[in-house]
Amino acid sequence: MATGYLWHELFGWHDTGTNTGLFGSNPAAGLQPLQHFENAETKTRMNSLVGASGLLEHLVPLAPRPATDEELQRVHRAAHVQRIREESALPKGGDAGDGLSPFGHGGFEIAALAAGGAIVAAEAVMSGQVTNAYALIRPPGHHATPETGMGFCIFSNLAVAARHLQATGQASRIAVVDWDVHHGNGTQATFWEDPEVLTISVHQDNVFPPDSGALDEQGAGAAAGTAINVPLPAGSGVGAYLDVFTRVVVPALDAFGPEIVLVASGFDASAADPLARQMMTANGYRQLTELLMDAANRLCDGRLMMTHEGGYSPAYVPFCGLAVLEALSGHQTGIEDPFDPIFSGFAGQELQPHQAEVIDAAAALAQQLA
Ligand code: 6DK
Numbered sequence: 561m562a563t564g565y566l567w568h569e570l571f572g573w574h575d576t577g578t579n580t581g582l583f584g585s586n587p588a589a590g591l592q593p594l595q596h597f598e599n600a601e602t603k604t605r606m607n608s609l610v611g612a613s614g615l616l617e618h619l620v621p622l623a624p625r626p627a628t629d630e631e632l633q634r635v636h637r638a639a640h641v642q643r644i645r646e647e648s649a650l651p652k653g654g655d656a657g658d659g660l661s662p663f664g665h666g667g668f669e670i671a672a673l674a675a676g677g678a679i680v681a682a683e684a685v686m687s688g689q690v691t692n693a694y695a696l697i698r699p700p701g702h703h704a705t706p707e708t709g710m711g712f713c714i715f716s717n718l719a720v721a722a723r724h725l726q727a728t729g730q731a732s733r734i735a736v737v738d739w740d741v742h743h744g745n746g747t748q749a750t751f752w753e754d755p756e757v758l759t760i761s762v763h764q765d766n767v768f769p770p771d772s773g774a775l776d777e778q779g780a781g782a783a784a785g786t787a788i789n790v791p792l793p794a795g796s797g798v799g800a801y802l803d804v805f806t807r808v809v810v811p812a813l814d815a816f817g818p819e820i821v822l823v824a825s826g827f828d829a830s831a832a833d834p835l836a837r838q839m840m841t842a843n844g845y846r847q848l849t850e851l852l853m854d855a856a857n858r859l860c861d862g863r864l865m866m867t868h869e870g871g872y873s874p875a876y877v878p879f880c881g882l883a884v885l886e887a888l889s890g891h892q893t894g895i896e897d898p899f900d901p902i903f904s905g906f907a908g909q910e911l912q913p914h915q916a917e918v919i920d921a922a923a924a925l926a927q928q929l930a
């Protein structure tokens with residue numbers, strides 16, 4: 561039993577800019593500029609904590625390689641890949657597609673390295689080199705659709721890895737669990753008509769993309785029922801998340817029977833996040849990881865691979881990531897979450913009736929898979 565860990569310095573160099581006019585940076589109005597929310601710091605600090613904690617010595621280092629055009633185009637239109645390549649060659653770079661998602665000169669190479677990192681981590685799990693793996697990659701991927709980037713995402717990293725496993729005969733039945741606080745619309749769109757890929761997104765109701773990720777989005781054609789959405793109300797805490805994983809995610813995985821579980825791991829449902837209003841804690845993410853590991857052990861020899869997505873608190877993301885990596889590797893560092901006494905004590909961490917109503921409806925969808 562070994563855990564793979566993938567990071568590359570270039571992921572810290574993906575440049576989302578300052579003075580972008582986004583998210584309250586408005587120099588024209590005389591406001592002090594801010595970094596874009598999706599800046600390197602949350603991820604570089606998580607990587608630093610993994611090193612400083614000593615956990616790195618208990619992980620198997622994996623090195624990314626760039627995804628090829630052929631690999632990217634298993635998910636994305638050639639025109640999207642080509643546009644990113646061309647804008648990336650410009651002195652000031654470009655935007656992934658929605659004006660919220662700038663990238664700097666050379667951004668194509670970093671985005672291709674992130675998608676290739678997801679491929680490398682997935683292959684390490686399928687080959688048995690490691691039991692599970694965490695790809696700390698950047699830019700994120702789960703909003704990128706076949707046609708375009710959006711929501712800070714350029715290429716759909718996890719989807720590219722899933723398609724790669726299918727195309728190379730390494731796996732055919734794949735389950736995706738997305739716990740980023742935003743809807744995993746890009747992953748869902750990629751597999752909308754593929755009955756071999758189950759996508760489950762647990763997100764805060766109607767945050768981003770706008771009007772996306774409702775309960776009634778369930779997949780089409782032969783894949784009807786293989787997309788599950790759990791749009792939790794704002795204010796949901798650890799109790800709601802544990803209930804979702806116990807009553808929706810794990811039963812759906814059991815019914816579907818995947819050969820590998822892929823997780824889109826954003827830490828923006830944490831109590832410290834500036835872009836959403838949920839109350840997850842590092843220990844909460846640890847428990848979700850343990851539930852997924854139990855299911856993966858039962859269903860597919862423990863095969864589990866996580867790609868990093870969002871999470872915008874540089875203070876807290878590292879502790880959430882460390883807790884997940886401790887669970888994946890079975891090795892405890894003894895480093896305590898300094899925020900746990902505050903966040904765990906918030907009233908409303910327990911499951912609330914209005915949250916249970918949404919989870920009941922999603923649990924009924926998971927039942928229909930069986
Ligand atoms: N909302 C992500 O964390 C990215 O999922 C989240 C992107 C949030 C953007 C917030 C925002 C708008 C904008 C315009 C109109 C309505 C709402 F992909 C990840 F990084 F993982 O600007």
Ligand code: ZN
Pocket residue numbers: 740741742826828869870871
């Ligand atoms: Zn997010």
